[in-house]
Amino acid sequence: MWIVIYMAQSEDTAKDIQSMLTDEGFLVKSRPIYKNVSDQDNCYEILVPQSEAYEARCILVDKGY
Known part of the structure; x- marks a missing residue:
């Protein structure tokens, strides 16, 4: 199960x-929060497996x- 550990305010921050x-x-995924917003204006969830969440x-x- 993947857990959100951070909400990035921009695509650049999410990539960093x-x-x-x-x-x-760590195994890491990021995904945009909003569907109909440009990549530059969107916020992103940073996800890791539940077993790695605390360390991340x-x-x-x-x-x-």
Whole structure:
């Protein structure tokens, strides 16, 4: 089961977080929240498997997110 651990305010932030967590060895997905909004104006959910959620959140806190 995938769990949302962060809500990014832009596509660039979502890509940065996804890249950072992937580099740390986590499985990561991101998906837009709204269907009829351009990619630049959309918000994104960052998801990881439930078993990795706590550790991924700790990494985000350590990195200042």
